[in-house]
Amino acid sequence: MRILLLIFACLFCMGQVSAQSPVRLAVAGLSHGHVDWLFNRAPEKKDIVLVGIYEPNQELAEKYAKRYKLDQKLFFTDLGKMLDKTKPQALSAFGAISEHVVVVRACAPRKIHVMVEKPLATTFADAKEIQNLTQKHNIQVLTNFETSWYASNQHVGNLVKEGKLGEIRKVMVNDGHQGPKEIGVSKEFLEILINPEKSGAGALMDFGCYGANLMTWLMQGQKPTSVTAVVHQNKPEIYPKVDDEASIILQYPNAQCIIQGSWNWTFARKDMEVYGDKGYAVAVDATTVRQRLKENTPEEVAKLDPRPEPYGDPFSVLASVITGKLTLDKNDLYSLPLNVTVVEILEAAKTSAKQQKTILLQ
Known part of the structure; x- marks a missing residue:
């Protein structure tokens, strides 16, 4: 024994x-x-x-x-x-x-x-x-x-799940900076970003993907009924083959998302505004949220701690998934099903911008 x-x-x-x-x-x-x-x-x-x-x-x-x-x-x-x-x-x-x-x-x-x-x-x-x-x-x-690391986005997502914002009516996601060349990315990275064969598009893909990812997550994997996009080249002398400005509208049966991706802003920003029929919340940065949950109450500012491990580090998330310590929901921000939908949305956006018309997905 x-x-x-x-x-x-x-x-x-x-x-x-x-x-x-x-x-x-x-x-x-x-x-x-x-x-x-x-x-x-x-x-x-x-x-x-x-x-x-x-x-x-x-x-x-x-x-x-x-x-x-x-x-x-x-x-x-x-x-x-x-x-x-x-x-x-x-x-x-x-x-x-x-x-x-x-x-x-x-x-x-x-x-x-x-x-x-x-x-x-x-x-x-x-x-x-x-x-x-x-x-x-x-x-x-x-x-x-x-933005998957942001405690602010998780906080807003929890407000949606808990019904504190009510039903989502409008979401605005803003992501951009002065431009990859302007902020001094490496020559190898710049060569990818300005080549549509390697990157898919310019600001539309580079920054539009954030909004498509976050909105699909908020909508629990639901696809939009239509996608409308407008792109522009404000700096064709720098980015001759790709767009440097993109606006994408995702329409759902009872909600709308406006995604703004830019290589023309005066400084970098990554923020999200979610408006429901009961209240609103704005993820200002990774750890700051402005919210107003009732009509007769003032807006509050919540300062959050960073996401706990393993969520604050993508490599820790990867290791945790592989070792079985973490199981991702099918609609997690990292998950494959959700991100396949993201690419479907982005492809529809490129088609919409090229054909100058709304693309129906459903």
Whole structure:
């Protein structure tokens, strides 16, 4: 009996160690500016371990190796070879948006989970292919949006769920900055953003995706009945191939969402206004909400703590999902079904702007 108890204790301890082992993470691409979030994580976070980096641009690879003092053995110029040799459990994609489907094609048969930067894909066809691959090979594909980390958006979402705002009538989502070149993004990232084949569009995709993501989340996955978009080039000398200004209207049976994405604003902003038939709430920034829940009461300002772990860090979210500590709802901001709908909305918006007419989705 004592021997059996010892064996059980050893197995239990091994299971605990295994459960606490960091997730083996690989990176595909270094050209997307958000990749620095990974290398700048707090050193005390031990939930992931970097095992490989795929980057065919040798100059770019050397720049990152030098900047973050990375071992040259981490770097590969062939995606398949990197996956087979390093055997990651998960991969974060930081290349062009158009390459997301290529990455998932490589990872899915190998049972490697994937997290991509927003949006999920440049076309609805690619988004559907990604969804089909995840279902066939039983992997997770998450889409990371900065606004998913915001405590303010979660607070407003909870007000909606609790019925404190009533039924949603209008939502306005504003996302933008002075322009990618103006704020000094890297030459590799800029080359992606100004190339419609790689990015899908300009401000319409780069910033319009935030509003489509948040509104689909607030509406619990419901698609709009129609999409209307207007785009413009205020700076064609800088962005000759893509739009730098976009306005998108999503119409629902009883609600409307206006999404404003811009590369022309005087300073960066990411905020959301939600108006119901009982009250309103404005997510001013990541931790500030203005709200008025009754007609005869003054507006209140709520200062919030940042979201608790793992929600304040996309890599912690990814690790928690893979290890089973966290199960995403199908309409979570990171979830695949919701973000397939986001790409469908964005594609309709591009079509609307091109054809100068409203596109019906239902």
